[in-house]
Amino acid sequence: MTRLNGKTAVITGGATGIGLAAAERFIEEGAFIFIFGRRHEALDAAVADLGPNARAVKGSVSDEADLDRLYAAVKAERGTLDIVFANAGVGSQLRLGKITAEHIDEIFGIRRRSGRRLPFSRRRTAAS
Amino acid sequence: MSNNNGQELAGKIAVITGGSSGIGLATAKRFVEEGAHVVITGRREKELREAAAFIKRNVTTVVGDVSRLEDLDRLYAVVKEKHGHIDILFANAGAGTIAPLAVATEAHFDQTFDVNVKGLFFTVQKALPLFKDGGSIILTSSVSNVLGLPGFSAYAASKAAVRNFARAWTLELKDRKIRVNAMSPGPTETPALEKTTGLTPEQAEQAAAQFATQIPMGRRCKPEEIAAAVTFLASDESSFITGVDLAVDGGMAQV
Numbered sequence: 001m002t003r004l005n006g007k008t009a010v011i012t013g014g015a016t017g018i019g020l021a022a023a024e025r026f027i028e029e030g031a032f033i034f035i036f037g038r039r040h041e042a043l044d045a046a047v048a049d050l051g052p053n054a055r056a057v058k059g060s061v062s063d064e065a066d067l068d069r070l071y072a073a074v075k076a077e078r079g080t081l082d083i084v085f086a087n088a089g090v091g092s093q094l095r096l097g098k099i100t101a102e103h104i105d106e107i108f109g110i111r112r113r114s115g116r117r118l119p120f121s122r123r124r125t126a127a128s
Numbered sequence: 129m130s131n132n133n134g135q136e137l138a139g140k141i142a143v144i145t146g147g148s149s150g151i152g153l154a155t156a157k158r159f160v161e162e163g164a165h166v167v168i169t170g171r172r173e174k175e176l177r178e179a180a181a182f183i184k185r186n187v188t189t190v191v192g193d194v195s196r197l198e199d200l201d202r203l204y205a206v207v208k209e210k211h212g213h214i215d216i217l218f219a220n221a222g223a224g225t226i227a228p229l230a231v232a233t234e235a236h237f238d239q240t241f242d243v244n245v246k247g248l249f250f251t252v253q254k255a256l257p258l259f260k261d262g263g264s265i266i267l268t269s270s271v272s273n274v275l276g277l278p279g280f281s282a283y284a285a286s287k288a289a290v291r292n293f294a295r296a297w298t299l300e301l302k303d304r305k306i307r308v309n310a311m312s313p314g315p316t317e318t319p320a321l322e323k324t325t326g327l328t329p330e331q332a333e334q335a336a337a338q339f340a341t342q343i344p345m346g347r348r349c350k351p352e353e354i355a356a357a358v359t360f361l362a363s364d365e366s367s368f369i370t371g372v373d374l375a376v377d378g379g380m381a382q383v
Contacts, residue, residue, distance in 0.1 A: 001134070
């Protein structure tokens with residue numbers, strides 16, 4: 001029950017599913033954790049469940065400013081970081097002929113720069 | 129998922145081959161600390177006695193050579209009489225001597241495969257009648273199972289065979305809910321390098337120093353670190369893990 005005694009951990013995608021299960025177990029093992037996710041209600045519910053050794057920071061891993069805010073919060077409260085569980089992810093199914101550049105960008109976390117379009121970024125792909 | 133008051137293996141019966149020194153001994157000691165009773169086997173009676181003294185309690189020793197099927201029968205007869213069943217099998221006995229392809233003898237080849245492959249195969253087969261459903265089998269493979277190591281070709285091939293056993297046996301034993309995993313140590317601080325590979329003490333020291341440069345973590349593994357990984361695979365902490373090859377190699381074969 002003390003494998004992570006005194007450790008500080010960040011869990012992205014930590015409000016639900018695997019991330020939340022990890023948060024619960026980390027706390028059981030004595031850690032202090034920060035969960036990071038995009039949805040307010042899920043974060044609030046998770047922190048209420050997890051108790052006093054959990055903090056929530058709202059944001060998206062694809063947004064650098066959000067990540068800066070996360071790690072600033074960790075530094076301010078704990079001054080140190082021992083564990084990062086980089087768990088946040090998205091996934092959806094699309095058949096090969098229907099995949100768009102936007103879909104690829106979303107899965108790979110590539111942020112589109114406004115005003116510049118890449119050569120292959122068209123709504124319809126060549127193969128179908 | 130959480131353990132029973134820090135006792136991951138409370139009440140479990142574990143059999144460990146190659147249990148009188150090195151990785152096997154460190155694992156036996158850790159298993160007992162976690163609440164298990166262990167039966168350890170090895171070829172050298174004196175070392176087995178010393179191992180039992182080191183482990184202190186909840187340990188039975190049986191002298192034997194895993195490459196001799198009658199020795200395996202004797203081992204499991206002792207287990208059956210003393211405990212009646214097996215929960216965990218750590219098929220760890222193994223040997224490796226250096227022999228470049230051009231000069232390797234038939235005896236070298238046979239010994240390597242007799243112990244590491246045939247001996248391990250029948251160690252597992254003969255345990256099955258005693259196994260409880262829901263148990264865990266861990267096979268000691270080696271980081272060498274994915275590497276090309278000059279002078280170690282027979283050894284590395286034998287360890288690749290062990291890793292693959294975990295695949296078929298995972299399927300063969302799934303209906304009995306027995307998990308089968310391979311565990312691949314990298315270079316580890318045990319007597320084996322000095323005592324069984326045929327190197328002189330100076331060569332062994334040089335080899336150890338060279339390992340440190342080849343390993344991302346910059347050092348060899350301690351036997352307790354292997355024991356920790358095997359304990360994980362033996363326990364319910366790894367309840368959804370089967371068929372894998374868990375490398376404990378400081379990153380050596382991973383990068």
